[in-house]
Amino acid sequence: MESQAAFKNRPSLLLSPLLFSRYTNDCTSGDPTVKLLKFADDTTVIGLIGDGDESAYRREVERLALWCGQNNLELNKLKTVEMTVDFRSTISRDLKWxxxxxxxxxxxxxxxxxxxxxxxxxxxxxxxxxxxxxxxxxxxxxxxxxxxxxxxxxxxxxxxxxxxxxxxxxxxxxxSILDLYTSRVRKRAEQISADPSHPGHKLFHLLPSGRRYRALYAKTTRHRNSFFPRAVTLMNNK
Structure with missing residues (x-):
């Protein structure tokens, strides 16, 4: 389960997006299971909640509110929303989209x-x-x-x-939709292949030539059309 709280920060003085980003640079999450994303004066807290334990997520929300109070920023409650995404109910039984x-x-x-x-x-x-x-x-x-x-x-x-x-x-x-899909898969594949810390990095295994990646074996059409087999194919066809 994942909860997300978006907060609207309003500085008392009018600052440019760059200056505001510098001003809020030290506003970060202190817990590895909670991410704090900022874009100008929009701030989003994303917490991964397991076994119903929301303590870390709630603690970071409280820390954000405290930080804003200490740094003369006001949270706009009218533009603050919370969204819960339950991964247990986002996939249909027949695995169709x-x-x-x-x-x-x-x-x-x-x-x-x-x-x-x-x-x-x-x-x-x-x-x-x-x-x-x-x-x-x-x-x-x-x-x-x-x-x-x-x-x-x-x-x-x-x-x-x-x-x-x-x-x-x-x-x-x-x-076209196909072009958009292809460009985004290729871009994401390039990011993963260049990031050794990503869980999927090991799937991009270069052949001895060093110019192409080893194709992923897929028994079914569904697997062959899934992200990683398709990503490897696109990386080889650049």
């Missing part, structure tokens, strides 16, 4: 409405593309390296239709 993709499709379609409205107001094409990338494409790419390889052709096509709709609205070609 249709319910997840239904949710993603619905959310992306809702945001297409705002893209259409911007088009009606004659917003420049480059800004429409920027809006699409930040607001719609980000939804389509949510966990894409995990789910896309196991998704059915029908589910992939449903997501691709969202991209085509956006292309018609913007009047410009956009990266």
């Amino acid at each position: 249709a319910p997840n993709i239904n949710t993603i499709k619905k959310k992306a379609q809702q945001r297409l409405y705002f893209l259409r409205q911007l088009r009606k107001f004659n917003v420049p094409q480059e800004l429409l593309i920027l809006f699409y990338s930040a607001i719609i494409q980000s939804v389509l790419c949510s966990s894409i390296t995990v789910r896309f390889g196991s998704a059915t052709i029908q589910d992939r096509n449903r997501l691709q239709r969202i991209v085509r709709s956006a292309e018609r609205i913007i009047g410009s070609s956009l990266p």
Whole structure:
């Protein structure tokens, strides 16, 4: 189980994002099971909770509140939310992604409405593309390296239709779902292969030539299309 609390910090003086980041540089987590992520004045506390023990997570939340009080920062309670993700109930019994993709499709379609409205107001094409990338494409790419390889052709096509709709609205070609998946898998694979501390690093085993990685053996199509076999293949085809 994972709990996440997002806090909105508001300094009494107006600072640039860079200065504010420097100002809050010493605001860190003191527990290895709790991560504290910061982006400008947005702060997120992420805690991994096992066996129902939330003590470490709650302790770090209290430390954050104390740090803010000591450093003249006010937590905006109206913009503070907590989200709980239970990994025990995020996978369907048949190991299919249709319910997840239904949710993603619905959310992306809702945001297409705002893209259409911007088009009606004659917003420049480059800004429409920027809006699409930040607001719609980000939804389509949510966990894409995990789910896309196991998704059915029908589910992939449903997501691709969202991209085509956006292309018609913007009047410009956009990266396909497959291209987005490929680029993100390759990027993640490069990070893992260069990080010896990552649990999956050992799966990227170079052949004696030193130019290619040893392909991972996979008995089933589902396994062959999963992240690591696909990542190794993409790294070899660069």
